[in-house]
Amino acid sequence: MSSLVKVAAVHAAPVFLNRTATTEKAISIAREAAKAGAQLIAFPETYIPAFPVWAALWAPIDNHDLFVRMVDQSVALNGPEIAALRREAKTLGVTISMGISESSPASVGAIWNSNILIGPDGAILNHHRKLVPTFYEKLIWAAGDGAGLKVSDTPVGRVGALICGENTNPLARYTLMAQGEQIHISSWPPMWPTRRPTGGGNFNNVAANRIRASAHSFEAKAFGIVTAGYMDGAMRDELIARDPAIADVIDRTPRAASFFVDPTGETLGDFLQDKEGIAYAEFDLAKCVEPKQFHDVVGYYNRFDVFDLTVNRKRLIPATFRDEFTSAAEPLIEYAAVDQDQPSINGRLPS
Template identity: 40%
Template structure:
């Protein structure tokens, strides 16, 4: 049986340096050093933190926003780009595990972008990457969906860790796939979404999803959400002069931690920039499983049979 660790974790709520990979990576490295100096062994960054979220898909029509797709592509990364190396080096120097969202360019197919979370070990190694399976709503104008090959749980130094991006934390089957692989630490990262319908409370929706996963799986969920900076607002005011009121809408973000009972622990943030911390003891995942262990005794696998295609999907397969 693997060791059940105790450790401190940090979650970041802030904005990227919009359309600037190098400056955003530098900002992330500074944060990694800060949280490490405060004792954190794991830090979670927001969705597509490197280095822009395509808000134009929501506030402009598809024709108006199309030109920004090219700009986003040119400010996106391959996972082995030299611009990302400081992240790996800083993780190694600080002995801190890092999960961070990036806009990832496909290494073969030009123009294809993925919403990707990188899982970086405390030794500075890329343990893996998760590509968001289904872009949400207007995001389909920007990202291509990933495949089942990235639905993995990683044996990190703090414990078995999995991650999903934003709305796919609503996907019960994706979440179960991670739970069934022994996930005990879940990273759920988001972007601030003030452009959602007015009846939709984004901060509450994030907490509901995180609480559901923590309670169902009897694990810890770490949530990291980005904010919308003054820089971003001014960027879009050139295209949509009335966007400020929309972007400054309250209750658009939540960053924090949920325990195996689905309860918020440690510090949390709504709307404001900052870094929050919590102490995690994985032995707290044990007792709740006596009541509801949906990957063990509290299920009927003679009735239910979940099958997951974990093969990478290719545009072409050659056959001799």
């Protein structure tokens, strides 16, 4: 197998709070990226149906209707959106990393900030829920669990992913490093307002994301894909129409960027910030090996007699039901069918 792989970071806006239209747009983008030769295509944080930037702009008491819309347009794991993405990944023969706002089968109002990794056979390779929603995201999403802290074998190498602020969590990052990660995907929102423009300067998320991506790649000796959302005119107009007073905050908050870093922490490939598009880079996975001679933090450059990390990867659920007539051999149906008339068992395609 060649050590050279072509990857894509999608720097695009959703169709704001419209999961069906955004899924259709995502499929169109995936086709374009695959046609350009991309083998791994990474989409931004909660690309479907949008990132809830309004939680930073107005008080919670003013946002109830937007939360209701967000819940309504969030994505079920066994819903048509994931099924369509799985079919497309299989048709194109590519690996897709997709950020979604995930709905809960146990609650009509609980949602998670999640990432789904889909393999080129249409199988769901990993399903990760963001461990801790960041800052004002706590008003939108529930806390996730450790079940998705996994690195997946793919035809383009061993791929791991963390969502936004999780890339600041050293233990979450180390968990992926300790599983032989070669490509790390970090997904981000289109902007991150933390102050009004007159309040002493906004958080510079472009610089911060570059620091975090480079730090992880340097420590893991892995390649990094930084994929950030984009605020288009339609999203901006809808928010400002709701309250023209926030135009200054939106227009003077730095836009996020999408780019790539190598195992030394240096950037490579395309860089996108102020326009919508697809960024591309070529990774030579063989270059993950030599830097391990300098610092292998999950190998010789550690003291396992001094440091000890235990990670709970149990999927948390609100209740366990024991029905009298349930067969222990009954298969667990977790994800939507890729082929219309066949169920998908345990996240794998039927044979």
